[in-house]
Amino acid sequence: MAGMKTIKSKNAIWAKMKYDRIAYLLALPYLILFFTFTILPILISIFFSLTDFNSISIRNFIGFENYVRLILNDDIFIIALKNTLIFAAITGPIGYLLCFFFAWAVNEINPKLRAFLTLCFYAPSISGNAYLIWSLLFNGDSYGYVNSLLLKMGIINAPIRFFHDPKYMMTICIVVVLWLSLGTSFLVFIAGFQGIDRTLYESAAVDGIKSRWQELWYITIPSMKPQMMFSAVMSITASFGIGDVISGLVGFPSTQYAVHTIQHHLQDYGGTRFEMGYASAIATILFSIMLGSNLLVNKMLSKAGE
Amino acid sequence: MTHKKLNRSLGGNIFVFTIIGIFAFFMTIPLIYAISNSLKPLNELWIFPPRLIVSNPTLKNFYDLFNLMSASWIPFSRYIFNTLFISICGTGGHVLLASMCAYSISKLRFYGSKIIFRVIVFSLMFSASVTSIPNFLIITKLNLIDNYLSIILPAFAAPLGLYLMKQFMETMIPDTLLEAAKIDGAKEARILFTIVMPIVKPAWLTLIIFSFQSLWNSGSNLFIQSEELKTLNYAISQILAGGIARAGVGSAAVVVMMILPIVVFIFSQSNIVETMSTSGMKE
Numbered sequence: 001m002a003g004m005k006t007i008k009s010k011n012a013i014w015a016k017m018k019y020d021r022i023a024y025l026l027a028l029p030y031l032i033l034f035f036t037f038t039i040l041p042i043l044i045s046i047f048f049s050l051t052d053f054n055s056i057s058i059r060n061f062i063g064f065e066n067y068v069r070l071i072l073n074d075d076i077f078i079i080a081l082k083n084t085l086i087f088a089a090i091t092g093p094i095g096y097l098l099c100f101f102f103a104w105a106v107n108e109i110n111p112k113l114r115a116f117l118t119l120c121f122y123a124p125s126i127s128g129n130a131y132l133i134w135s136l137l138f139n140g141d142s143y144g145y146v147n148s149l150l151l152k153m154g155i156i157n158a159p160i161r162f163f164h165d166p167k168y169m170m171t172i173c174i175v176v177v178l179w180l181s182l183g184t185s186f187l188v189f190i191a192g193f194q195g196i197d198r199t200l201y202e203s204a205a206v207d208g209i210k211s212r213w214q215e216l217w218y219i220t221i222p223s224m225k226p227q228m229m230f231s232a233v234m235s236i237t238a239s240f241g242i243g244d245v246i247s248g249l250v251g252f253p254s255t256q257y258a259v260h261t262i263q264h265h266l267q268d269y270g271g272t273r274f275e276m277g278y279a280s281a282i283a284t285i286l287f288s289i290m291l292g293s294n295l296l297v298n299k300m301l302s303k304a305g306e
Numbered sequence: 307m308t309h310k311k312l313n314r315s316l317g318g319n320i321f322v323f324t325i326i327g328i329f330a331f332f333m334t335i336p337l338i339y340a341i342s343n344s345l346k347p348l349n350e351l352w353i354f355p356p357r358l359i360v361s362n363p364t365l366k367n368f369y370d371l372f373n374l375m376s377a378s379w380i381p382f383s384r385y386i387f388n389t390l391f392i393s394i395c396g397t398g399g400h401v402l403l404a405s406m407c408a409y410s411i412s413k414l415r416f417y418g419s420k421i422i423f424r425v426i427v428f429s430l431m432f433s434a435s436v437t438s439i440p441n442f443l444i445i446t447k448l449n450l451i452d453n454y455l456s457i458i459l460p461a462f463a464a465p466l467g468l469y470l471m472k473q474f475m476e477t478m479i480p481d482t483l484l485e486a487a488k489i490d491g492a493k494e495a496r497i498l499f500t501i502v503m504p505i506v507k508p509a510w511l512t513l514i515i516f517s518f519q520s521l522w523n524s525g526s527n528l529f530i531q532s533e534e535l536k537t538l539n540y541a542i543s544q545i546l547a548g549g550i551a552r553a554g555v556g557s558a559a560v561v562v563m564m565i566l567p568i569v570v571f572i573f574s575q576s577n578i579v580e581t582m583s584t585s586g587m588k589e
Contacts, residue, residue, distance in 0.1 A: 016417050022494045023414035030407035031422065033463035036444060038429050041437035048440070105326045108319075115575055119568070120330040123337060126571060127564035128523040129539050132546045133340045136553055145339065148355035179333065184466075184516075191582035212318055226586020233430050233587070241433030244525065248543060263435045270439035271528060279439050287436045294431035298587075 042287060048280035059277065066281035077282070079257050080265040083170070084240065084286075087261060088293070090174055092239035095181030099231060102182065103189030104216065118190060125183035132248055134176050138162040163250045166258035173249060173259050177242050185231035185238075192227035196220060229301050233294055240290045243267070262286045337564070343557035344368065351554050367558035380534050385541040386562070392454055392537065393521040396461035400517045401510050403462050408471035409498045413484060423472065427587070429465040442528050456529035461521055467513040470585055474509035475502065477584040512581040515574050519567045538563055 017024070049066055053059035070077050106117050124130065137145045140161035147159040162168045200219050201209075209215055221228070243263030246254070253268065254260055262282060270279030338358070343351070345363035371382050411419045434441075441460070450456040479502055487497045503510065525539040542563055546556040571578075 013417055020414060020416040023410045023416035023419075026406040026414070026494065026498070027410035027416070027419075027422075030403040030463055030468065033403070033459055034426070034429075034465065034468075037441060037460040037463055038437060038465065039425065040444065041440035042432075044440035044443065045436070102326065102329065105322050108314075108322065109326075117326060117330055118575060119572060120334050122571065123564070123568055124333060126519050126523075126567040127337065127560075128567070129525070129542055130337060130340060130560045130564045132543060133336045133343075133557070133560060135546065136343065136557070137336060137339060143352070143356060145356050145358070152355050179336070182333070187578055188582045188585055191579045191585070194579065195583045212314060226588060227582075229587040230585050237431055237433050241435050243435060266435065266439065270442075276439065276443075283436050283439055287432050290432040290436065291428065 045280045045283045045287065048277050049284045051277045051280075053277040053280075054275045056274075062277070066278050067285075069278070070281055070285070076257060076260065077262075077265055080260045080262045083257075083259060084261040084263070084289070086170070087174065087177070087242060087259075088236070088239040091177045091181060091242065092236050095178055095239060096185060096232060096235040098178065099182055099186040099189050099235065100228075103186055103193055104220070106190065107193040118187075121182045122186060125180050125186075129248060131176050131180060131245060134172075134179075135163065135249055138172060140164060164255045166256050169250055169254060169258045173242075173246050176249060177239075177245055180245065181235070181238065183234070183238065185234045188227050188231045188234070189224070192224045193220070196223050225301070229298055232297050232301055236294050236297060237290060240286070240293075262289075340557045340560045340564070343553055344561045346554055346557075348554065367554040368562075371555050371558045371562070380536075380541075382541065382559070384534060385536065385538045388454075388535060389522060389524075389538040392457050392524065393518050395454070396458040396521045397514055397517040399458065399462040400464055400467055401513045404464075404467040404471050404513060405503065405506075405510060406498065408468055408475055409502055412472045412476040413479060413481070413502075414494065426465050426468055430469060438528075445529050451529060452532050452535060454530075454535070457521070457524055461517060464517060464520070467517060470516075470581055471506070471509050471513060473584045473586075474506055474581055478505055478509075508577040508580040511574055511577040515567075515570055515578060518570065522567060523563075 048059075050061060050063060051059040052062050052065075102121055106114050106121070109117065139145070139147065140159060140163060142148055142151055142159045144159065144162075146162070147156075150156045151159065160168060162172050196219070200223065201215060204215065204219050209218060241263070243261050246259050246261065247264065250259055252264060254264075263286065266279055266282045266286065269275045269282060335358075342358060342360045344367050345360045345365070347362055347364045347366060350357070350360060350362065410416060411423050445451060445456045450459070483501065484497060487501055492501075523539055524537055525543070530536055538559075542556065542559045545552050545559050
């Protein structure tokens with residue numbers, strides 16, 4: 001009986017698929033490209049990470065040797081891992097909160113001024129590599145804007161080499177990344193705030209909500225949950241993908257690996273040394289960290305306030 | 307304002323507005339500095355200490371950018387053309403393919419569409435840096451090295467656009483409307499292009515803007531190796547690497563680069579916000 005049932009349901013599925021053939025045709029072009037350039041690379045990475053493929057010799061299956069080497073024998077990778085986590089732990093949450101706070105604050109303002117301020121906050125993230133202007137502002141000689149100000153005010157005697165002195169490199173990179181962080185999440189929040197039903201606030205005022213802060217906590221945040229979850233994904237993914245901005249500012253590789261991230265390590269082994277197997281192991285680890293932290297935060301957000 | 311202002315104290319207003327004001331100012335300083343620098347004549351660039359605002363603005367840097375550069379390097383206009391070409395083709399294909407797929411997933415709900423959408427949501431959770439190395443191998447296998455298709459084809463299938471379009475269609479297009487059209491004998495493709503697409507205009511405008519921005523900003527990568535095929539982003543980092551000596555021309559290049567996305571955003575802000583209103587994640 002059970003066998004009959006599966007055959008029957010298989011036929012039903014087949015019939016439905018045949019009936020939906022137009023739907024498949026419409027979806028197919030996108031899905032083929034999506035598979036080729038997004039899913040297939042992940043599968044290739046996972047597979048190659050178990051080999052010693054280096055684009056010269058034939059590849060051998062070596063199990064988890066690459067991962068063992070990464071964690072036990074590669075000091076630079078440990079630095080990169082540490083830096084990546086520091087960057088993500090600082091720029092992710094702060095960037096997220098900045099998006100939330102400014103979207104909320106801007107929402108209180110009349111529409112014309114709101115549109116203008118939205119532009120001011122959003123502009124950096126869409127201005128391409130305008131962030132390289134920071135390298136002029138913080139230029140390492142006395143013609144750098146910040147250095148010249150500090151020199152003139154007598155705070156320092158010699159210009160600070162912001163992009164080459166490990167003491168300052170991480171801080172300056174974090175500042176620039178935060179400057180760039182009011183992107184998609186910011187717009188999502190703005191839309192979220194505008195979409196909240198006004199009558200909720202009016203009835204809440206009757207029910208004894210006293211300040212805008214209480215309003216925010218008891219009404220706004222609970223009604224924005226879907227937007228908060230989507231923004232979190234955008235912010236977290238962005239906070240792990242900042243390697244290019246860092247390279248643009250301090251060069252690659254950075255002085256004493258002070259701001260070396262997993263992304264740079266990946267670029268080093270994959271793009272420069274062509275050790276594809278090893279690079280694939282690095283990519284797989286980065287992939288797992290990104291996916292893992294996204295899923296974790298999403299789970300936490302979906303539980304919050306329930 | 308039609309609604310009543312509730313729970314607002316003067317002190318709180320002043321506090322919030324002051325913070326926004328200060329931050330808005332600091333956010334825009336680097337951009338103002340770029341614009342100001344791009345207008346500075348050579349002698350002002352070498353003033354110590356450097357000034358934030360230009361006193362004798364000139365367009366000489368822009369002139370140099372477009373004319374003098376052509377003598378020694380690839381003409382700057384070539385980089386602009388390359389970038390425009392990639393951006394326009396990539397964006398056009400992305401909007402078309404993503405809309406078709408989003409319609410199919412959100413409204414035709416074929417067998418397997420739920421799981422496919424889940425995979426697409428997962429793909430928002432990692433950035434392109436993870437896939438760059440295997441993508442290089444794939445692009446090589448497809449024989450697309452030094453071909454714009456190596457940038458354009460992956461852009462067609464950007465997951466964010468599909469996600470936003472699918473969410474918007476799901477919320478904005480009632481099933482009854484599609485059923486009515488089907489009873490009238492309209493084919494799926496026709497329904498998509500004549501009924502659905504006009505309704506989801508804010509969404510495809512948003513897709514155009516997002517895709518255009520990311521392609522316009524696409525930098526140097528392993529796929530494009532010939533100098534004359536490279537993009538604006540690459541050219542600018544090369545110019546700015548020259549330091550203060552090229553600060554004026556470099557800033558002019560930055561201004562050229564940022565002006566287009568910003569102007570486009572000014573005109574499309576309300577559409578983007580409308581699209582984002584349906585972008586929330588349900589689970």
